[in-house]
Amino acid sequence: xxxxxxxxxxxxxxxxxxxxxxxxxxxxxxxxxxxxxxxxxxxxxxxxxxxxxxxxxxxxxxxxxxxxxxxxxxxxxxxxxxxxxxxxxxxxxxxxxxxxxxxxxxxxxxxxxxxxxxxxxxxxxxxxxxxxxxxxxxxxxxxxxxxxxxxxxxxxxxxxxxxxxxxxxxxxxxxxxxxxxxxxxxxxxxxxxxxxxxxxxxxxxxxxxxxxxxxxxxxxxxxxxxxxxxxxxxxxxxxxxxxxxxxxxxxxxxxxxxxxxxxxxxxxxxxxxxxxxxxxxxxxxxxxxxxxxxxxxxxxxxxxxxxxxxxxxxxxxxxxxxxxxxxxxxxxxxxxxxxxxxxxxxxxxxxxxxxxxxxxxxxxxxxxxxxxxxxxxxxxxxxxxxxxxxxxxxxxxxxxxxxxxxxxxxxxxxxxxxxxxxxxx
Amino acid sequence: xxxxxxxxxxxxxxxxxxxxxxxxxxxxxxxxxxxxxxxxxxxxxxxxxxxxxxxxxxxxxxxxxxxxxxxxxxxxxxxxxxxxxxxxxxxxxxxxxxxxxxxxxxxxxxxxxxxxxxxxxxxxxxxxxxxxxxxxxxxxxxxxxxxxxxxxxxxxxxxxxxxxxxxxxxxxxxxxxxxxxxxxxxxxxxxxxxxxxxxxxxxxxxxxxxxxxxxxxxxxxxxxxxxxxxxxxxxxxxxxxxxxxxxxxxxxxxxxxxxxxxxxxxxxxxxxxxxxxxxxxxxxxxxx
Numbered sequence: 001x002x003x004x005x006x007x008x009x010x011x012x013x014x015x016x017x018x019x020x021x022x023x024x025x026x027x028x029x030x031x032x033x034x035x036x037x038x039x040x041x042x043x044x045x046x047x048x049x050x051x052x053x054x055x056x057x058x059x060x061x062x063x064x065x066x067x068x069x070x071x072x073x074x075x076x077x078x079x080x081x082x083x084x085x086x087x088x089x090x091x092x093x094x095x096x097x098x099x100x101x102x103x104x105x106x107x108x109x110x111x112x113x114x115x116x117x118x119x120x121x122x123x124x125x126x127x128x129x130x131x132x133x134x135x136x137x138x139x140x141x142x143x144x145x146x147x148x149x150x151x152x153x154x155x156x157x158x159x160x161x162x163x164x165x166x167x168x169x170x171x172x173x174x175x176x177x178x179x180x181x182x183x184x185x186x187x188x189x190x191x192x193x194x195x196x197x198x199x200x201x202x203x204x205x206x207x208x209x210x211x212x213x214x215x216x217x218x219x220x221x222x223x224x225x226x227x228x229x230x231x232x233x234x235x236x237x238x239x240x241x242x243x244x245x246x247x248x249x250x251x252x253x254x255x256x257x258x259x260x261x262x263x264x265x266x267x268x269x270x271x272x273x274x275x276x277x278x279x280x281x282x283x284x285x286x287x288x289x290x291x292x293x294x295x296x297x298x299x300x301x302x303x304x305x306x307x308x309x310x311x312x313x314x315x316x317x318x319x320x321x322x323x324x325x326x327x328x329x330x331x332x333x334x335x336x337x338x339x340x341x342x343x344x345x346x347x348x349x350x351x352x353x354x355x356x357x358x359x360x361x362x363x364x365x366x367x368x369x370x371x372x373x374x375x376x377x378x379x380x381x382x383x384x385x386x387x388x389x390x391x392x393x394x395x396x397x398x399x400x401x402x403x404x405x406x407x408x409x410x411x412x413x414x415x416x417x418x419x420x421x422x423x424x425x
Numbered sequence: 426x427x428x429x430x431x432x433x434x435x436x437x438x439x440x441x442x443x444x445x446x447x448x449x450x451x452x453x454x455x456x457x458x459x460x461x462x463x464x465x466x467x468x469x470x471x472x473x474x475x476x477x478x479x480x481x482x483x484x485x486x487x488x489x490x491x492x493x494x495x496x497x498x499x500x501x502x503x504x505x506x507x508x509x510x511x512x513x514x515x516x517x518x519x520x521x522x523x524x525x526x527x528x529x530x531x532x533x534x535x536x537x538x539x540x541x542x543x544x545x546x547x548x549x550x551x552x553x554x555x556x557x558x559x560x561x562x563x564x565x566x567x568x569x570x571x572x573x574x575x576x577x578x579x580x581x582x583x584x585x586x587x588x589x590x591x592x593x594x595x596x597x598x599x600x601x602x603x604x605x606x607x608x609x610x611x612x613x614x615x616x617x618x619x620x621x622x623x624x625x626x627x628x629x630x631x632x633x634x635x636x637x638x639x640x641x642x643x644x645x646x647x648x649x650x651x652x653x654x655x656x657x658x659x660x661x662x663x664x665x666x667x668x669x670x671x672x673x674x675x676x677x678x679x680x681x682x683x684x685x686x687x688x689x690x691x692x693x694x695x696x697x698x699x700x701x702x703x704x705x706x707x708x709x710x711x712x713x
Contacts, residue, residue: 053538055639062538192683218678221686223643225634228434228564229678229685235559236427252540253634260545260561260633262552279540279635391542 044087045080045341047072047331048112049324050102050127051142053092056223056248057119059275060320064117064142065090066313067321071328074308081332082339088328099123103130113341114139116327119248119320121145121195128157136343139331141323144271145198149370150418156343158350158371160327162292164195164202165413167271170290170377170401172206173411175268180241181210187234187265188217189227189254190245196220199245199270202413207243215239222250227257235263244269252276259284272380274318274394282394285382292377293322293360294395302359316392322359330356361404367412370420374408376400430558431675437564439671440571441629445644446651446663447578448622454595454658455615456510458517463623463648464641465528470494470624471631471640472532475541478631483546487570487628494624495617502616510612525641533638540637567629574622575664581618582660591615595658650689654696656706665704 049068051061072088080086089110093099106112115131118124119142131138132154141160149163175181186207190196204214215237218230234242242265246254272289295306295316309317333356338345351368358364364375380395388394402410452460473493474486509517549563582588593601594608601608655666670689677688696704
C-alpha cells in the first residue's frame with residue numbers, strides 16, 4: 001500500500017517541479033524578450049474595423065461591417081492565416097473626433113495590426129493621420145475625396161474605395177459618349193462637408209474641361225430632411241442636368257422628393273452607394289449612375305460572394321459590403337504572403353504592386369505613388385420596374401469602365417490633377 | 426418671384442412642423458415633462474405605417490398608426506412616466522431621453538439599419554401648377570391634414586369639458602385637484618394625444634424622407650426649437666412658430682443654403698433675446 005502511495009505522490013511532485021521550472025524559465029525568457037516563442041501559436045491576428053454605424057452614413061457602414069465579418073469568418077473557417085485565428089474588433093466612428101478616439105483605442109488597447117473601413121472623408125482624414133502616427137496601415141474602403149489620395153496622402157493609408165475623380169470619370173466617360181456634356185447646362189447640389197466640396201471640385205472641373213456650363217451650385221447641409229426649396233430653385237433655372245454631390249441618407253431623401261415634384265430634368269451623380277438607392281425604392285429612381293461594384297455583376301467569383309452573403313444575412317451585399325470584404329481579404333492575403341503582420345513590410349509589399357482578386361474581371365493592385373487601388377467601375381442604368389425581381393434588383397450594368405482593352409489608369413486622377421508626395425518611409 | 430415661391434413653400438413645410446410640435450407642447454404644458462422621446466414616437470409612427478401600409482394601404486396606415494403609437498404612449502405613461510410628475514423635472518427628462526435611445530436601437534434591431542422604401546401613395550402623386558408656382562399634391566394633402574389636426578386640437582381644448590379640465594390643469598393643477606377632479610386620466614389622455622400627433626407626423630413624412638432608425642433624433646431638435654420659439658404652453662404660439670420657422674428656412678435656402686438648417690436656431694436666439702418666453706409664452710404658476 002505504502003509503495004503505491006509513494007509512486008502516486010512522487011510523480012505528482014515531479015510534475016510540480018517540472019511545471020515550476022518551466023514557468024521560471026518562461027518568466028526569465030520573457031524578461032529577455034522571447035515572448036514570441038511562448039505566444040506564437042495562440043496569438044490571434046486582430047483587425048480593427050472602424051466605420052460609421054449610426055448617423056446619415058450608418059446604413060452604408062452596416063453593410064461594410066457585414067462584409068468584413070463575412071471575410072473574417074471565411075478566413076477562420078479555412079484555418080486562419082499563418083496558423084493564427086483572425087479576430088475583428090469593430091467600432092462605430094460616428095464623427096471625425098470620435099473616429100480619432102476609437103482609432104487610438106483600437107491601436108493602443110486592442111493592438112490591431114491594421115485599421116479597415118470608414119466612409120466619411122472627414123473621418124477618414126482623421127484616421128489616416130492617426131494611422132501615420134502609429135505607423136499602422138489604414139485601408140480606406142469608403143471615403144471618396146480626392147484629397148485623401150492627393151494633398152492628404154499618407155504612406156500608411158491605402159485606398160480600396162474609388163476616388164471622386166474615378167466616379168466622375170466613369171459616368172463622365174459614358175456621358176461624353178452619349179454627347180450629354182458639350183454645351184449642357186448643369187445644376188449641382190453638393191453636400192456641405194469635406195466629401196461634397198471635393199466632389200464638386202472634381203465634377204465641375206470635368207464639366208468645364210469638356211465644354212459644359214455650370215448653372216448653379218448649392219451647398220446643402222448634411223441630414224437635410226426637406227429638399228423642396230432646392231427643387232423649386234432648380235425648376236426655376238431649367239437646367240439640362242441635375243448633378244448630385246450628396247451622400248448617404250441625403251441621396252435617398254432628395255431622390256424621393258425630386259420624384260415627388262416630377263421635374264423632367266435628367267439626374268446624375270458624383271457617387272452612388274446602393275444602400276441609399278434601395279431605400280429610395282425603384283419608384284423614385286431614374287437615370288444612369290456609376291457603381292464601384294453591384295451584386296448583379298455576372299462574374300463567377302462575384303456571384304459566389306453574393307450567394308454566400310445572402311446565405312448568411314438574408315439580403316444581398318451592396319458596394320460597401322464588397323469593399324470591406326475585399327479590404328479584409330487583401331490584408332489577410334498580404335499577411336500570408338509576407339509571412340508576418342509587420343506594418344512596414346505590408347506597406348512595401350503593396351507598393352511593389354502585389355495583385356489581388358477583386359471579384360471583378362481584372363485583378364487589382366495599388367498605385368505606388370498614391371496608394372489607390374486600380375480597378376474597373378461600372379455604368380449602371382435604373383431597371384424598368386416590370387423587370388425587377390425584388391426590392392434590391394434596381395440596376396442593369398450597362399458598361400464596364402475602363403473597357404477590357406483600356407488601361408485602368410483611364411479613370412484615375414493624373415499626378416498633375418491630384419499630386420501626392422509620400423515621404424520616404 | 427422665386428422668393429415668394431420659397432416663402433409659400435416654407436409655410437407648407439411649416440404646417441408639417443406644427444403637427445409635430447403641437448404634441449410636444451401639449452405634453453409639456455400639462456405634464457411638465459420634457460418629452461425627449463417625442464422623436465422616437467415619430468419614428469415608431471413611421472415604422473408602424475410601413476407595416477400597415479403594405480396590408481391596408483396609405484389611408485389605413487394614416488388612421489391606424491397614430492392609434493398604435495397612442496397605445497404605446499398610454500402604456501409608457503401609465504407604468505413609468507406617471508411616477509415622475511411630482512418629482513424633479515430632470516427625472517422626466519432623463520427617462521424620456523433613455524426611452525429615445527432605447528427606441529432607436531430597438532427599431533434598428535427589429536427592422537435593420539437600412540432605410541426602408543416607402544413610396545408616395547398612388548392617389549396623391551402629381552403636381553398642381555398655378556401660374557409659375559408648383560405644389561405637389563402630397564404636400565397639399567399634408568397641409569390639409571395639419572389644418573385638420575390643429576382645428577381638431579383647438580376644438581378639443583376649447584369646446585369640450587375635457588379640454589376645459591386640461592386648460593385648468595395647465596394653469597393651476599392644485600386648484601383642479603382641490604375641486605375634486607382627478608388629473609390622472611387627463612394626463613394619460615394628453616400624453617397619448619401628444620405622441621399620437623408625433624406618430625401622425627411620422628406617417629406623413631415617410632413618403633418624403635423615407636423610414637430609417639435615426640429619423641427620430643434628427644427631427645427632435647427642430648421640434649424643440651419650434652416649441653421654444655412659439656412659447657411653452659401657448660397653442661397659437663406653436664402654430665405661428667411652425668409657419669415662421671418654415672418660412673425663414675425657405676428664405677435662407679434662397680439666399681444662402683449652407684445656413685438653411687442653422688437658420689431656425691438663429692431665429693430662436695433672436696426671438697428669445699426680445700421675448701424670453703417665446704412669441705406667445707405664458708406665465709406658469711406652477712413653474713414660477
